[in-house]
Amino acid sequence: MRARSGNALLVIGVLAAALGLGPGLAEQLVIVRGGQARTVPVERERGYAAAQAALLAGALGFGWTGRAMEMDGESVVFEAGSPFFAVGGRVFQLPNPAYLDGSALRVPLSWALDWLPEQRPRRWRYLDGRLVERPPIAVGPPRRDGWLVVIDAGHGGRDPGTIGVRGTREKDITLAVARAVASRLERQRDIEVVLTRDRDTLIALADRPRIAQIRGKEGPPDLFISIHGNAMPKKPSSTRGVETYFLAVAKSEHARQVALRENSALEFETDGPEEDLEPLQFILSDLQSAGNIRESRLLASVIDRTMSAALPTPTLGVRQAGFVVLADATMPAVLVEVGYLSNRDEEALLRSSPYQAKIAEALADAVVSYLGEYGQRLWSSNGAGGR
Numbered sequence: 355m356r357a358r359s360g361n362a363l364l365v366i367g368v369l370a371a372a373l374g375l376g377p378g379l380a381e382q383l384v385i386v387r388g389g390q391a392r393t394v395p396v397e398r399e400r401g402y403a404a405a406q407a408a409l410l411a412g413a414l415g416f417g418w419t420g421r422a423m424e425m426d427g428e429s430v431v432f433e434a435g436s437p438f439f440a441v442g443g444r445v446f447q448l449p450n451p452a453y454l455d456g457s458a459l460r461v462p463l464s465w466a467l468d469w470l471p472e473q474r475p476r477r478w479r480y481l482d483g484r485l486v487e488r489p490p491i492a493v494g495p496p497r498r499d500g501w502l503v504v505i506d507a508g509h510g511g512r513d514p515g516t517i518g519v520r521g522t523r524e525k526d527i528t529l530a531v532a533r534a535v536a537s538r539l540e541r542q543r544d545i546e547v548v549l550t551r552d553r554d555t556l557i558a559l560a561d562r563p564r565i566a567q568i569r570g571k572e573g574p575p576d577l578f579i580s581i582h583g584n585a586m587p588k589k590p591s592s593t594r595g596v597e598t599y600f601l602a603v604a605k606s607e608h609a610r611q612v613a614l615r616e617n618s619a620l621e622f623e624t625d626g627p628e629e630d631l632e633p634l635q636f637i638l639s640d641l642q643s644a645g646n647i648r649e650s651r652l653l654a655s656v657i658d659r660t661m662s663a664a665l666p667t668p669t670l671g672v673r674q675a676g677f678v679v680l681a682d683a684t685m686p687a688v689l690v691e692v693g694y695l696s697n698r699d700e701e702a703l704l705r706s707s708p709y710q711a712k713i714a715e716a717l718a719d720a721v722v723s724y725l726g727e728y729g730q731r732l733w734s735s736n737g738a739g740g741r
């Protein structure tokens with residue numbers, strides 16, 4: 355854990371460099387809204403980071419009246435020369451004053467990086483050096499033309515994932531299994547499948563749940579399954595078996611270690627390794643209140659049951675841990691560790707197509723039976739829904 359605003363400014367500098375801006379060019383604040391990144395120039399003429407209020411408001415999607423931001427029906431009023439600002443009837447203080455540069459009002463960046471995520475945590479959060487707007491969270495009714503299922507093959511590209519005893523790369527196993535699951539699910543008339551990747555590429559963890567929208571499908575997906583391969587820190591190891599995770603605060607040290615290892619894929623994205631995982635804790639309450647956790651746990655237990663019946667390997671049960679890949683999912687979402695690459699025998703199994711087909715069969719069966727039960731719950735709670 356580091357001091358948030360100091361770290362934030364450091365990351366902004368790093369991002370400016372990552373965007374290809376040479377030295378001497380201005381720092382930028384990156385704001386992600388509706389899946390699109392916008393940048394606001396950062397000034398330091400008074401010795402602290404500040405940004406032009408009008409540009410900041412524009413990037414955040416707020417109105418700007420010349421003196422106040424219109425934030426979701428509330429006015430945020432700044433005053434040049436004062437560290438105080440007013441929201442509704444309440445007055446807040448910033449570490450530094452707002453000021454005029456010509457006729458343009460500049461506000462300290464701490465307003466956007468500290469005050470906003472703290473006061474509006476359901477809407478804004480600060481993650482990976484960017485201020486990100488959270489999408490509205492809802493477990494909606496299924497679309498009338500069927501279910502949309504996202505299958506995520508873990509890792510890819512320059513991120514190989516874990517490496518097995520004989521050198522098997524996790525990213526190859528996850529892709530093979532994901533493809534096999536997709537082809538089985540596509541045989542179902544009312545299920546549409548999107549693969550987050552269908553070749554050896556790297557997709558940013560936070561983008562994975564959004565892939566379906568990115569590809570231009572209508573409406574949010576109904577289900578998100580991320581496929582991974584497991585490993586013990588020391589190999590070879592006798593530990594083997596399947597583990598299914600849903601997103602929540604890790605309950606056991608083992609679950610925490612698995613999440614840490616999978617989250618380390620962040621290191622392959624831009625300049626991410628500096629970011630700690632605290633923001634994840636920060637947004638869990640959002641997901642919990644939306645019923646996603648409950649549905650994700652049910653989905654995980656259906657998968658666990660089905661895999662346990664279909665595979666010769668033990669299932670180590672349903673577990674909870676804080677996975678970044680699941681954090682942005684606005685639908686029931688789980689991560690399945692299909693076996694241990696650090697176990698000689700299991701590695702050999704995981705490399706074989708017949709065994710990959712067995713795993714895929716079990717996962718597809720679990721999805722079909724979960725959607726049947728889930729659909730009924732939605733029907734009874736919404737009174738409308740899919741066929």
Ligand SMILES: [Zn+2]
Pocket residue numbers: 508509515516524581582583616
């Ligand atoms: Zn993995």
